[in-house]
Amino acid sequence: MAFQHGVTGRENPTSVIAASTSEMVAVYVGTAPINMTKERKVNDPVLCYSYSEAVEAMGYLKDFENYTLCEAIDAHFSKFGSAPIVLINVLDPETHKAETAEAETITKENGKFTIKKTGVIPETVTIEGQTNLNFQFDDDGYLVIIGTIPGETVSVTYSFLKPSMVTAEDIVGGIDTNTGDEKGLECIENIFPKYRVIPNLVLAPKFSTDSTVAAVLETKASKINGHFQGFAICDIDTKTTRKYADVPGIKENNNLNSTYLSAFWPMVALGTLKYHMSTQIACIIQALAAENDGVPFKSPSNKSLKADSAVLADGTPVLLGVNKANYLNSNGIGTALNFIGGWKSWGNYASCFPAVTDPKDAFIASRLMFNFLNNTLVTTFWQKVDEPTNKVLINTIVDSCNIWLNGLTNQGQILGGRVEFREEDNPTTSLVAGKISIRVFYTPPLPAQQIEFLKEIDVKYFDTLFQ
Structure with a gap:
């Protein structure tokens, strides 16, 4: 020891360390109208704490059928006020697009030329005899041509997004063999390294009705970055499954049977907007956790939905009595119930029930709590490894x-x-x-x-x- 003359001091590490808990984060993989954005985010997770952040990154249209990430943006920020969310868009304007078959004639209205079609990619617009054009999008997502153009009509050609080209394979994703980059659900692995948040809830509204997508959702959620545990929420298709009595059979045929996955049927609507139940359940889970310092110990069942009806994909109303709703619950399927107190979520079980009855695995709330336990232990004591x-x-x-x-x-x-x-x-x-x-x-x-x-x-x- 070096010679010391006088008073010195040393510090010892604290014998007790504080738990490192984290907030509940919902992750969505789907499609967005990114033709409206400056930076085209494709297969790139974007963390959003506010509506403005999400819209700036992904664009926004009230067309949830074609642009599923807009449903998540609307539900979390406009309806439930729950955040943060991570958005992963797989719609690629380089591949998921189409072009006008022939030049389109646009007539000036209110002194402006407007291409009345959503998804138009601005840089692809050409107008005969015109250069150096500027554009902006109106509230309907239509492209408005900015600048002085003589005449009352113009002839334009352009490319536009075609979200119908996005398939379950795009959502599942994988590794790009040319670049080594992750795509689709594989991008979940990048969220914690990039943002230091744990992807607790994993969803793909609309696409999760596909059994392959649901299976990969469950796989990705059950083990994230090799250490964290998440929870997948999926939907059972209301286009093909129109009767409540048929839903359990579809659940079994699609092999929806895991403690890390829950399944819901049908959809819900608020006014003219339709939502997948998975989206609203994620909002409820996130809001309940936020009310309790990030601890998800409360069940999402019997909590208020932002809805005034339950519907099928085509808008057909679905009205279930308690006995019918309980039949779905008894088969490990959550639903919507309008009984006492307005429209509520209804169902406590993960999709493994009734095949698995261990309360640790069977209840959504207990699964979320065991995930919370695991993830907190990992983040808290990682500093003690080695x-x-x-x-x-x-x-x-x-x-x-x-x-x-x-x-x-x-x-x-x-x-x-x-x-x-x-x-x-x-x-x-x-x-x-x-x-x-x-x-x-x-x-x-x-x-x-x-x-x-x-x-x-x-x-x-x-x-x-x-x-």
Whole structure:
């Protein structure tokens, strides 16, 4: 030790570390009208905390059938006020496009020339005899030609987005063999490295009715970056499945059976806008977590939807009584119910129910809580990886976890929890390989989905007649 003369001091690391919890993040993979944007984001995750951010990055039209990410933008920011979301657009203006077969004649209206078609790609517009054109989009998504152009008509040609060309294969994505870049759902792996947020909820409205997309959603959600756990929310197609009694069979045929996946039917509508239930359920889950410091211990069932009807894809109304809604629930399918208190979400189970009844896996709320537990432990104790395996390390982890779990218990967010470092869980063969195992006992509250009142006559009350 170097010679010291005087008073010195040293610092030791704190023996207890704070839990590193994160906010609930919903991730959407789909299509957006990016012809309206300056930067064309294709297969590039974009984190958005506000409506303006989302619109600037993706564009916006009230055409949720063709532009599914607009449904997410509207639901999260305009209807529920829940954020953040990550948007991954797969619609590529280089490939998912078409061109005018012949020149189109545009007539001047109110002193302007407007191409009355959505999806027009501005840089592809050509006008006979005109150069250096400027453009802007109006509220309907139509392209307005800016500048002085003589005459009352012009002849134009252009290319336009064709979202109908986007397939389930584009949503599933993969790795580009030429560039090595991720595409579609594979882009989920880039979210945490890029933004340091965990993709807790994974969705692909409209496209998740495809069994292949639903399967990949579940696979991606169950293990993210090799360490995190998420939850996929999908829909059962209302174009082909029009009767509630047929829904369980479709669920089974599509192999929707996982603790990391929930399935919903039908759609819901608010005015003229139709929403996939998956989108609104994600909003509810996110809002409930935000109300409770990021802890998702409350079930999304029996919570208010932003809807005034339940519908099929073509707008046909669907009205389910409690008995019919419960039939869907008993088959692990969530739905919408208008019974007491307006339109509510209805259903507590993940899609693995009724084949799996373990409460850890069967309930959406418990699955979200076990995901929350796993992800918090990963982010909190990653800093301790490769530290010396000694009493200081073990005590730090055990004490920190127990203090955190006690806090969750006191808040009513779990019924109880504790952490133990057991000799039987840590044989010498594991310790010499640099592996330690810490057991966590953890009980989140389960939803009280059945409340029963037992009613009977107490004959003693006849005595009041003589008092």
